[in-house]
Amino acid sequence: MEMKTSNEGLSTENGEVLEELKSFGLSFDEYQRLVQLLGRVPTRAEMALIGVMWSEHCCYKSSKRELKKLPTTGKRVLVKAGEENAGVVDLGNGWAVVFKIESHNHPSAVEPFQGAATGVGGIFRDIFTMGARPVCFMNSLRFGEIRAEKTTQASHNAFLLRNVVAGIAHYGNCVGVPTVGGELAFDSSYEGNPLVNVFCLGVVRVDRIQRGKAEGIGNPVFIAGSKTGRDGLKGAAFASRKLEGHKTEDRYSVQIADPFMGRILMSACLELFQEAGVVVGIQDMGAAGLICSTSETASRAKRGMEINLDNVPVREADMLAEEILLSESQERMLLIIHKDKVDRAKAIFAKWDVPFTQIGQVIEEEKLCFYHRGKKAIELSPDLIVHQAPVYELPATEPLLTNSSFPPLEKIPQPIDYKAFLLAFAALPQNSSREWIYRQFDYLVGLHAIEEPGADAAVLRVFLGNEQVRLAATLDGNGRYCGIDPYNGAKIAVAEAIRNLSVVGALPLGITDNLNFADPKNSLVYWQFKETIRGIAEACRFFDIPVTGGNVSFYNYSKDGAILPTPVIGAVGLIETDKPIPKLSFQHPGETIVLLGGWGEGLQGSLYLQERLGITGNQLPWFHLEAEKKHNEVLRLLISEGLLSTAHDLSEGGLALALIESVGSGRKKLGCSIVFPTNRRLDELLFNEAGARTIVSVPKNKLSAVLWNCQHKGLEAVVIGEVLEDYVLRLHYGEESIELKGTEIEKSWKNGLDALLSTTEDYGGA
Structure with missing residues (x-):
């Protein structure tokens, strides 16, 4: 042309x-x-x-003023955000880590395979341009609905998903850099405008930074x-x-x-x-x-x-x-x-x-x-x-609160058949296993990944000269939360990324952000953008971590309007302990399962209510930065003392999804038995998405040490069950018992995405 x-x-x-x-x-x-x-x-x-x-993509003319509000300095920062192709953070002993996230949304909407592949190629070059050898890729992906009963565009959205994943796999596998994790979400707002955000991390000797x-x-x-x-x-x-x-x-x-x-x-x-x-x-x-x-x-x-x-x-x-x-x-x-x-x-x-x-x-x-x-x-x-x-300061208009407030809990009917509902919930495209995606990636090339993808954070083995260190990386974001409240939703995104690092014992070094929004000239969209920046900045200052770089992607629209405001947070941490890293799935029968942070409360902002009743409301799940900080400090302490066999944080989908994943993802095919208090509704206990919580499994001879540390640090810790040799998830609520067999979990959760994609015709028509 x-x-x-x-x-x-x-x-x-x-x-x-x-x-x-x-x-x-x-x-x-x-x-x-x-x-x-x-x-x-x-x-x-x-x-x-x-x-x-002078386009938005190159000069950041509508975002530059706001981006200056983010904290970009720190004692470990060697190259700040905006100075070069990527930020650089000191690892000590003459070595540094280089990482960044970028978007390739529009190209992936038009030509998904090449759009995604070149997105990976671009971030790959950004990292080695700094002198660093790339160690891993991760990706954050969002698509429109792939359930045929939800939209007439299900086949096209599935086509985009298949080809974006194929493009990512093609480039990463060919250059010999493993794709070790990421996230996948679905919402009708991304229909026709998928979000393809790609992260890369590399390491470099400080004296060879370019x-x-x-x-x-x-x-x-x-x-x-x-x-x-x-x-x-x-x-x-x-x-x-x-x-x-x-x-x-x-x-x-x-x-x-x-x-x-x-x-x-x-x-x-x-x-x-x-x-x-x-x-x-x-x-x-x-x-x-x-x-x-x-x-x-x-x-x-x-x-x-x-x-x-x-x-x-x-x-x-x-x-x-x-x-x-x-x-x-x-x-x-x-x-x-x-x-x-x-x-x-x-x-x-x-x-x-x-x-x-x-x-x-x-x-x-x-x-x-x-x-x-x-x-x-x-x-x-x-x-x-x-x-x-030019650098613009655009008008921002806060929306008027609507009447879509959260209904009283007693007005919300509970599922009639909990077993059937739990299996259907596990099979949702938002919840089901991502194995269909990561089995297309050569995630073991280079022998950097310690575990296969799917955990809260990827753990990487990196050789720096004669020394071996372990790094952790994660991607997190929740457009639904930010659509309800962009300021607090952004804080939650940062907090969850830091929590995911803590689950593997990593001390956070810094974050990189990809900010995906619609038209900045729309005053509501620009208000969402400004509030998101405010939330990220406040959370980063609270946790004392710098933003080392990132990307802004504007003009993301579906046929029905603007996408949800979607900040994606990439966080990198250093694992300083030499103790084993807790696994995601249950490992040893007879171990005690402990819920750190307590049962949580409320169903506001939950995926459960959105999927079951179509309720979004204008409230987010319970969240507090101080609680997150205390939770993370205790979790890292327990891991550094070698007290935990497994750990899995609670976020979207609540305790229900965390238990399903802890059973269904394991190769040992172990189950668990959980006892719930009867003074609260079962759906609230299972599906609330309150922050600062993790389920851990503990050897019986270490349980007293775990409980003592939690009590000493002021973190609520509740014994809720035990790991079973039987491949089953048993839930006890008073006289009621619910049993999900491991094979049923595999069919609904582990094969859920496979099953959905097999029912959608593969074609590219809109």
């Missing part, structure tokens, strides 16, 4: 100015700003470049990797507007993945980084391609570049200058090499059979000069491109 641009000025004839500006992604005010900054009328080529670089700066006058500039084509043209601008059906031209905005080139490009770069002084600066060519990488590296160094676009290896003839600059062809890297070390760099790239071509040099004057077809085609200031974009 060719871009219809040239070096002529903007026409004002026939009243088509606004429409023409829209084609470049510029408003009239932004056009006037550009004219003022240039001191002249811009050419169409310049408007094409600025329209993309920077994206074009320093050293006269140093040559190289492009490495794949050839440049017309795929992905204006992909950043495409991600900065609302999807409008399935336009054919949108497919040209989706990049094409080449994981095999991605793998050897990484290998060449990592080998190059081992030799000090060869690489002066490096930047991935992701969103906005060559124009973004040249302008950002030049602006960081307060230098300029002369670039000969005729030297850029291209796949297609007759590409315009702006097409070469804006192409988002994948697996490409911009490198500034020390002028005395060029031969060494060439030798390493030749060894890995990676194309490596000089396209320009660093100059003293702060300007970017692009030459094409033997003459200067474009000249712009990197400061204008990167730092002079």
Whole structure:
């Protein structure tokens, strides 16, 4: 698809100015700003470049003011959010961890396989661009309903799910980096606009951290990797507007993945980084391609570049200058090499059979000069491109409270047949096992993952020189909670991520966030965004953890309107104890099951009420930051003393789902018997989603130590049952007993997603 641009000025004839500006992604005010900054009328080529670089995806013009409210510093932070391609946190002993999350929502809606695959490829390059060797991927996925009785779009949503998962698996498996966990959720608000958020983590020696700066006058500039084509043209601008059906031209905005080139490009770069002084600066060519990488590296160094676009290896003839600059062809890297070390760099790239071509040099004057077809085609200031974009403070309107308040508990009818309801609840797409997804991933490659995916947090074995450390990583978010109350919903998302790290004994090091919202120009949406930022900031300051980076994705809509406000929190922690990590599933018959944090109360905001009665209401489950902090400290203490065999936090689905998962996920096929108090309703005990709670199983000879520690620290701990040798989940409520056989749990929970997908026709039609 060719871009219809040239070096002529903007026409004002026939009243088509606004429409023409829209084609470049510029408003009239932004056009006037550009004219003022240039001191002249811009050419169409310049408007094409600025329209993309000033897009929401590249310059964060509607979110930058709010993002500054997040805490980004800390004693371990080596590279802060926004400074480079990813944040870096110190691990000690000369090593650091690099991690980040990014979205590829719009491309995955239009071309799910390639959209997801290139999302993985982009975050992969962000991590090794920092000098780090990628250790793992995780992903947070959201789709519309896949139950045929809920929507006529079930087949299309299932098609998106299948192909997004296939794209993620394709890229991760090919580059040899394991996908070790993540999350999956469904809601009608994501229909036609899935959320595909991809996380990557790597480790690097502190003295080998790379920077994206074009320093050293006269140093040559190289492009490495794949050839440049017309795929992905204006992909950043495409991600900065609302999807409008399935336009054919949108497919040209989706990049094409080449994981095999991605793998050897990484290998060449990592080998190059081992030799000090060869690489002066490096930047991935992701969103906005060559124009973004040249302008950002030049602006960081307060230098300029002369670039000969005729030297850029291209796949297609007759590409315009702006097409070469804006192409988002994948697996490409911009490198500034020390002028005395060029031969060494060439030798390493030749060894890995990676194309490596000089396209320009660093100059003293702060300007970017692009030459094409033997003459200067474009000249712009990197400061204008990167730092002079408008920054907006948009109107935010708090919604009026509706009458959809939570009904009195006694007005809510309980299930007539608890066994049937529990099995149906376990089989819900929101609740069922994610094994169908992770069995497509090579999660054991590299031998980093200590357990298979599916636990509260992934635990990774990482070798740092002669030392072995254990890291933990998790992704968490709940759009339903944030739809009810974005401020407290965001705090809950941070708290649950930290709780999931604590369940495996990890001390949190930092978080990265992916903020998925609809149109920021809608005052309600922008209020949700601001409240979400406020909640994340407050929770992070309370837990004293920094936000090391992340991503904002606006303009996410389904056919029926805006998506739920969906912040996704990626958290990373360090496991300092050498004691065994508690498992998710029950391990030893006869062990005592203890509920840390108590039974909880209320059903407000629960998945149980939404699924059973269609009630959302305007209240969230009980939650308190102080309770979360105390719970996490005690949990880490118990693990550090080796007192727990298993641990599983309670969140969406409450105690009921946690027990089903603890029985159904185990290879040992052990069950449990649970006794409930009769002074409360059984559905409230089973399905409330109150925070700061975990179920643990404890050897009998360690039970007194667990209870003493909890009492000493002021954390409620209730003995609720024991682990059984029988493969069964038994629930006792007064005279009533409910028994779910392990085979029944496997059929409903473990095979639930498989069963749903097998009933939906695989086709891509809308």
